[in-house]
Amino acid sequence: xxxxxxxxxxxxxxxxxxxxxxxxxxxxxxxxxxxxxxxxxxxxxxxxxxxxxxxxxxxxxxxxxxxxxxxxxxxxxxxxxxxxxxxxxxxxxxxxxxxxxxxxxxxxxxxxxxxxxxxxxxxxxxxxxxxxxxxxxxxxxxxxxxxxxxxxxxxxxxxxxxxxxxxxxxxxxxxxxxxxxxxxxxxxxxxxxxxxxxxxxxxxxxxxxxxxxxxxxxxxxxxxxxxxxxxxxxxxxxxxxxxxxxxxxxxxxxxxxxxxxxxxxxxxxxxxxxxxxxxxxxxxxxxxxxxxxxxxxxxxxxxxxxxxxxxxxxxxxxxxxxxxxxxxxxxxxxxxxxxxxxxxxxxxxxxxxxxxxxxxxxxxxxxxxxxxxxxxxxxxxxxxxxxxxxxxxxxxxxxxxxxxxxxxxxxxxxxxxxxxxxxxxxxxxxxxxxxxxx
Numbered sequence: 001x002x003x004x005x006x007x008x009x010x011x012x013x014x015x016x017x018x019x020x021x022x023x024x025x026x027x028x029x030x031x032x033x034x035x036x037x038x039x040x041x042x043x044x045x046x047x048x049x050x051x052x053x054x055x056x057x058x059x060x061x062x063x064x065x066x067x068x069x070x071x072x073x074x075x076x077x078x079x080x081x082x083x084x085x086x087x088x089x090x091x092x093x094x095x096x097x098x099x100x101x102x103x104x105x106x107x108x109x110x111x112x113x114x115x116x117x118x119x120x121x122x123x124x125x126x127x128x129x130x131x132x133x134x135x136x137x138x139x140x141x142x143x144x145x146x147x148x149x150x151x152x153x154x155x156x157x158x159x160x161x162x163x164x165x166x167x168x169x170x171x172x173x174x175x176x177x178x179x180x181x182x183x184x185x186x187x188x189x190x191x192x193x194x195x196x197x198x199x200x201x202x203x204x205x206x207x208x209x210x211x212x213x214x215x216x217x218x219x220x221x222x223x224x225x226x227x228x229x230x231x232x233x234x235x236x237x238x239x240x241x242x243x244x245x246x247x248x249x250x251x252x253x254x255x256x257x258x259x260x261x262x263x264x265x266x267x268x269x270x271x272x273x274x275x276x277x278x279x280x281x282x283x284x285x286x287x288x289x290x291x292x293x294x295x296x297x298x299x300x301x302x303x304x305x306x307x308x309x310x311x312x313x314x315x316x317x318x319x320x321x322x323x324x325x326x327x328x329x330x331x332x333x334x335x336x337x338x339x340x341x342x343x344x345x346x347x348x349x350x351x352x353x354x355x356x357x358x359x360x361x362x363x364x365x366x367x368x369x370x371x372x373x374x375x376x377x378x379x380x381x382x383x384x385x386x387x388x389x390x391x392x393x394x395x396x397x398x399x400x401x402x403x404x405x406x407x408x409x410x411x412x413x414x415x416x417x418x419x420x421x422x423x424x425x426x427x428x429x430x431x432x433x434x435x436x437x438x
Contacts, residue, residue: 045413051157052411055193055208056148058119058182062095064131066139075135088124088131089116092146105181110174117171118179120147122202122209148188150208150404152179156190159403196411200373201388201396207404210397212412214372218288218387219357219419221379225292226299226356231349233296234303241304242311243333262301269298270362278366285367288376289383294366295356302352310344311337343431350427354420360391368392390416 009017066073068091069083093115100107123146131137147153151171154160162173182188199211245251273294277283283290314337322332338345363369369392376385388396390412397409 045410045417048407049410049412049414052196052407052414053193054157054190055195056153056156056188056190057145058096058123058148058188059143059145060096060099060187061141062092062127062144063098063141064138065091069131069138070135075138077132077135080132080135080138083128085124085128088128089119092119092123092127092144099187100182103185103187105178105185105187107178107181108174110172110178114172114175115178117149117175118152118182120149120208121206122147147208148179150206150402152176152188153190153208154404155179156183157407159407196408197415200375201371201393203371204400204402204405207400207402207408210405210408212390212393212415214375215388215390215393215412216415217376217382218291218368219390221288221376221383221387222292222295222389223353223357224379225289225383226295226353227349229292229296230299230303230352234300234349235307235345237300238304238307238311239333239338242308243329243337258301258304262305265361266298266359267361267365269294270365272297273362274365284384284386286370286372286386286388287384288387290366291363291368291389292383294362295359298359298362299352299356302355303349306348306351307341307345310341310348313344314340339434343434346430346434347427350423350430354423354427357419357423358391358416360395363389363392364395369396390419 068087070076070080072079096115096119123144126146127144149171151160151165151168152175155165155171155176156179160168160171160176162176165171165173165176179188195209196211197216198213199209200214201211202209241251241255273290277290277293278285283293318336318340319332322336323329327335368387368389370386370388372386372388374386376382376387394409394412394416397405397412
């Protein structure tokens with residue numbers, strides 16, 4: 001009888017070990033491919049989106065001629081409001097032309113009448129609002145910081161070249177050359193643009209003025225509605241099903257439906273919201289209250305399922321001990337079970353909110369894709385005002401033709417990612433803070 005050494009692999013063991021090594025290699029390869037894809041995605045988003053946080057500005061003195069803006073001299077708000085943005089655009093261009101001549105900047109063959117594309121179409125409206133807010137500025141020479149035109153901004157960000165400008169009716173190589181001279185003279189510069197986070201959306205012809213202000217507020221309003229409704233309802237339903245409900249066919253049916261609702265496509269909830277909250281109840285379209293209600297319905301199953309799992313994870317011995325010393329079932333749940341399950345409940349809630357924050361399809365169906373320029377009021381009235389949302393704003397910008405909006409969309413994705421990372425970080429912190437060992 002031959003002896004087999006334990007230190008020597010037989011053919012079958014060698015085959016199993018080789019198969020295990022191949023399986024590990026496949027798993028490691030899959031992880032590496034996934035990480036490379038994630039890194040490539042992040043590099044693509046950040047390389048395209050970071051320029052959105054910078055903008056090209058023109059800084060120069062502007063004379064607010066009282067003979068043009070207030071012929072009566074009475075500073076009557078009704079008279080001042082009659083001066084249109086076209087009037088302020090004329091004042092801006094005249095002052096820019098005067099500053100160019102005063103500094104002796106070479107304009108080449110550019111006609112002074114073609115300076116208009118150097119300045120954003122949003123600049124006259126901004127100056128007009130400033131004057132209406134402080135009529136004492138009329139008659140003075142003030143220094144303004146106005147947005148440069150979209151093509152000028154794109155030139156300094158690499159989207160526009162001299163060759164493409166020669167084929168573009170919205171700019172010309174002469175304007176780009178003048179922009180270089182203005183930058184050398186210190187009139188034009190690129191710097192951080194906080195308006196990207198605070199300004200409202202802009203028209204298709206003004207990508208340089210488009211901002212996320214209304215979309216951020218709309219998303220915050222909707223998340224507040226979801227948190228105030230989904231958390232108490234979801235936790236109460238979970239506690240009842242897990243701790244108090246009898247185990248019968250009816251509760252089994254409810255559990256199956258909750259699991260099925262978690263897998264329903266989000267666009268179905270949008271159709272439900274459109275049919276019930278808008279067509280039947282009569283709530284306004286494009287309002288955060290409707291978006292919050294729709295996202296609440298969508299988020300409830302995603303809160304109930306992890307909450308029930310957290311309640312199940314609490315050892316039965318804790319319930320038995322509480323009941324053994326005379327506590328009621330309600331006292332046992334509120335004083336012992338819920339505090340111990342709180343880390344899982346909070347984690348599931350925040351992850352559910354993070355998923356709701358990134359939803360687009362249901363919000364499109366309830367009209368939140370509308371173009372909104374006015375900021376909503378403070379709650380509760382603001383919940384019924386028209387607003388946008390971050391994912392919908394991203395979708396909206398990607399459908400527009402100007403490359404400047406694609407840059408804006410990538411920048412908005414970065415903002416959305418920051419919100420999602422922050423919410424997940426809070427979930428991890430709360431889980432570790434309230435986690436208890438038993």
